[in-house]
Amino acid sequence: MSPTAERRLLTGWGRTAPSAAQLVRPSSPAQLDALVHGATRPLVARGLGRSYGDAAQAAGGTVIDVTGMSSVLGFNSTTGVLRVQGGASLDSVMRMLVPRGWFVPVTPGTRFVTLGGAIASDIHGKNHHVDGSFCSHVESLVLATPIGRVEVSPTNDPELFWATAGGMGLTGVVLEATLRMIPVETSWMLVDTERAADLDDCLDRMQKRDGEYRYSVAWVDCLARGRNLGRAVITRANHARIPDLSAAGHSAPERASSDRAASDRAATRIASRHLGRAGFDPLAFDPRVALNVPFVAPPGLLNTLSLSAFNEAWYRKAPRQVSTRPEPMASFFHPLDGVGAWNRLYGPRGFLQYQLVVPFGAEDTIRAVIEQLAGRRVASFLAVLKSFGPGNPGPLSFPIAGWTLALDLPAGQAGLSEVLDDLDEQVAEAGGRVYLAKDSRLRPELLASMYPRLDEWRAVRRRVDPDGLIASDLGRRLSLCEDPTGARTGDSATHGSQKREGHLGRLEPAR
Amino acid sequence: MNDATGMPQSAVVIGGTSEIAGALLQALVRRRLRRVVLAGRDEQALAKVAAHLQAAGAEQATVMAFDVTEVAGHAAFAGEAARALGQVDMVLVAAGILGEQSESETDPEAAARVLTTNQTGPAAAMVAFAAELRRQGHGRIVVLSSVAGIRVRQANFVYGASKAGLDGFAQGLSDSLAGSGVSVTIVRPGFVRTRMTAGMDPAPLATTAEAVAADIVRALERGSPVVWSPPAMRWIFAVLRVLPRSLWRRLPG
Structure with a gap:
């Protein structure tokens, strides 16, 4: 049975720039696979909606609410290694594991974020100077991508793993994550x-x-x-x-x-x-x-x-x-x-x-x-x-x-x-x-100077999303997924190739 | 996409030779606007506007032939403009003529021309683009109304009535779009010194296209649904709107 879709107006936590999309809440990984695999319109995953801007919106497309897939799949109380579905929140993980003496390796200023979102934003906390960011504690991921389900780790596919870390959900939907918790006494x-x-x-x-x-x-x-x-x-x-x-x-x-x-x-x-x-x-x-x-x-x-x-x-x-x-x-x-x-x-x-x-x-x-x-x-x-x-x-x-x-x-x-x-x-x-x-x-022209390895990231992304099906309002606004010639965008699925008359090339940032 | 401060990256302009439209586009290109479709009848004049925008930093400025009074083609045009831009963040409805009041009062065709150009045509275009933006899930329609439509004066009642109709239509459309991600911004300028008003005696608080554009940009930032320009017009018309008719009729101009 496929999950029902409902047209919804969505914003980020900052409540600015609303856009409407079909919101679908799959309850099983199989349903999610079907959504991502058979996509004909731009889609992006959404967790608890705590990104401030438009990262978890896809105007006119499909937004996949992943919070229906939030089970804990396994926990090793000797090593502290936790395997959990991407829609689980840090709040639920803490409620389950703090009483057993384990804490999340990195927490932002709110517990109400999903594991998938934590990975997509490669979140940091007050301990970054000691422990680094979230993805440094992740051992492996299962991603649902338009080319199918893939399991990635920093060793088996470092490029895709690190493109996903902070990749704003544009390399696929995080189905599962395996991470190392830290021991606490109180x-x-x-x-x-x-x-x-x-x-x-x-x-x-x-x-x-x-x-x-x-x-x-x-x-x-x-x-x-x-x-x-x-x-x-x-x-x-x-x-x-x-x-x-x-x-x-x-x-x-x-x-x-x-x-x-x-x-x-x-x-x-x-x-x-x-x-x-x-x-x-x-x-x-x-x-x-x-x-x-x-x-x-x-x-x-x-x-x-x-x-x-x-x-x-x-x-x-x-x-x-x-x-x-x-x-x-x-x-x-x-x-x-x-x-x-x-x-x-x-x-x-x-x-x-x-x-x-x-x-x-x-x-x-x-x-x-x-x-x-x-x-x-x-x-x-x-x-x-x-x-x-x-x-x-x-x-x-x-x-x-x-x-x-x-x-x-x-x-x-x-x-x-x-x-x-x-x-x-x-x-x-x-x-x-x-x-x-x-x-x-942000002014899109500044993106490449702030993230100089952007093209490298785009190339890895194209590997799992060759048709540009994964797209968010953030991605479109910043032309994140577009290579410099503008040949490929997340919009291509709905609008066909863009007509670009009078194209003057990309602007240099004004100084 | 419109950003959190209300700034669009792409726009379709209906009536691309409007001076207020031109000033607004220049102001927006200084922010985020990069792709523009300019629609109108005078393709040569539009090409000049396009060149100016590109010189100011627009990546794309496409001219499309369009007659706002030919409503049968509006739906197809909206689709074509959307395909040219990918995403339509803003639709600026700026088509309009002042007409010659004395002619409009005596010649039925002249009166109909003003009403069709200022009200029927733009309203139909808004319907076409509202459908497009609804599908797209976001976007903003900015429509140039006028204080002349807030209380129609005998001195220019054909023009005033056309703007009154347009303004009311836009208000209703705005409400009907609530929750769709699409919003409508209604701009009500006072007397603006442009080609349209050349040779006329400026009314009190006369303003410029640039000043109106700045007021619109500010309204986009604040997310205001209505822009009075200059802002004092809002209070002036709060009074004029309720003035007894015997007095209103005798106001100069």
């Missing part, structure tokens, strides 16, 4: 929080001591100007071990000061409220959604004024000196998951996320970005700054060694697209790039 994190007065202070503190932590991130106030430019709250953590959660709260740190001692006492009180309880399970993992945003907020709720006030409060709330406290995994990794549908707060026009990375040495570009956004009063929620370790072999995998900065920006602000276009130029110039899983507005 479901708690030992979190150090500190303030940085400005950007230099922040970068300096991160450079000096990130090595001591598996997880590190800074929340930067991009609305602060002048001597406060780039002020930040840095939170860094390691997985808490059983002794860390002993009755005394947690191990007394060496770097004690009186301030420090006071905050430690407070933290101990909080911790022991949970930890001192009889029958306390150090591996318990059952995070809840505390509240839901019930409807789309009126336009302009999140503006320069309200966001400045929020950012100010966030900064003031953080301790001046390093303070250590245990925190449940969910509140450390996924604070926003506690608020359902928080994307509605941005109102009907939605929002976009701008995430860039520049190599170490290009700190001036990070400063310039923050300066220009603050200077032009572009409203932004706290930005996330972190350092990346070395990248992996994926031609479209986002992370490279350097600094990454991510900002949520209400869409529809006057002049926003021009500001971001300017920033793109500077990022590309510095040898950096923007993250495709977040993108919703």
Whole structure:
């Protein structure tokens, strides 16, 4: 029996640029195979819809909802190797395995992503400087492609494996993945929080001591100007071990000061409220959604004024000196998951996320970005700054060694697209790039300079999708799948070859 | 595809020689617009517009012969334009004539010509493209209406009535497209100094094609369904719309 299709209007998490497609939810790999194999129109897979832009949309085509295929196929509790279907969420994996002492090797800021999406975006987390990105922990994949089902691993077909890592779902649908989980003793994190007065202070503190932590991130106030430019709250953590959660709260740190001692006492009180309880399970993992945003907020709720006030409060709330406290995994990794549908707060026009990375040495570009956004009063929620370790072999995998900065920006602000276009130029110039899983507005001409191995990726992609059947709105908007002559596009299936009168060739990016 | 900031990469222009259309296309080519189909009767004039767009950075600017009053061919034309572009992100409906009011008042054919060119033809073209965009699952129709259609004045009531009809049609079409991924943006400029109004005394708040284009770009960014240009027209017409008829009739111009 074939699954029913329904015409649906879809957007990404940012709720911008909606497009309608046939949404199909296969419930078995066989049904999925049939869909991908017999495709006559552009199609792309969609998981939980957490990509900010248009990566999981295919206007006028078919969008395959993979969440109906979310079974765990096997787990080896000695090695921590997990085999799972592509539609399973990190949330379900954590709920199953954290109580057994295993955590996902990489988690983004939300648990509500699928394994397939994690691979297609080659997601990273706060531990990139130590552990790299998601696909570095994947042992093998089963892909449904227009030429049939293929099993790929970094050894049996490194080209296709790494083209899929960060390939935005354009090399096929991830049916299954086998990955290595990491062992943990508890479901708690030992979190150090500190303030940085400005950007230099922040970068300096991160450079000096990130090595001591598996997880590190800074929340930067991009609305602060002048001597406060780039002020930040840095939170860094390691997985808490059983002794860390002993009755005394947690191990007394060496770097004690009186301030420090006071905050430690407070933290101990909080911790022991949970930890001192009889029958306390150090591996318990059952995070809840505390509240839901019930409807789309009126336009302009999140503006320069309200966001400045929020950012100010966030900064003031953080301790001046390093303070250590245990925190449940969910509140450390996924604070926003506690608020359902928080994307509605941005109102009907939605929002976009701008995430860039520049190599170490290009700190001036990070400063310039923050300066220009603050200077032009572009409203932004706290930005996330972190350092990346070395990248992996994926031609479209986002992370490279350097600094990454991510900002949520209400869409529809006057002049926003021009500001971001300017920033793109500077990022590309510095040898950096923007993250495709977040993108919703990059100028296509800059893509090849940001991802110099694009043609290599296109060639591998064509191997599994010679007729250009897999296509997304993101892919079309950025001409991702098109070779430079424009001969092959994801649209060819519906529209035939394009007529190109007056073709002047590709534009050079304006400098 | 339209991006998150509302900027299109491809466009079909009906009435490609319109000065407002030309100014808007130039502004959009500076952003993301790369492929354009220019439709209209005067192919030579369209070829000039096409050359300008290519000089400004458009990769493709295709001229197609098209008479907005020949509605029988509209459906086929919409299909042809869509094939030429691959994806149609924007359809700009800019065909229109002012007509000579005194002639329109006395000559039935002249009156019908204004109404067919400004209202019947463009409405039929919108129907044809709405079907195309619906199939495609996304896209935006931008239609040039006028404040003249908000409350029709005796001084230019044939033109005003044609725009009133077009504006109402576009509003209804917009509602009928809700949930389809296709949206409609209605542009209501005041007096714009162009070839169309050459030799006329400019009305208060007279504007330019470039200023109207900038207002449209801003509306695309914000996702506004209606663009008043200049924006103050919105408030002026909020008042004029409810003015007692005895007063309205006596307004100058």
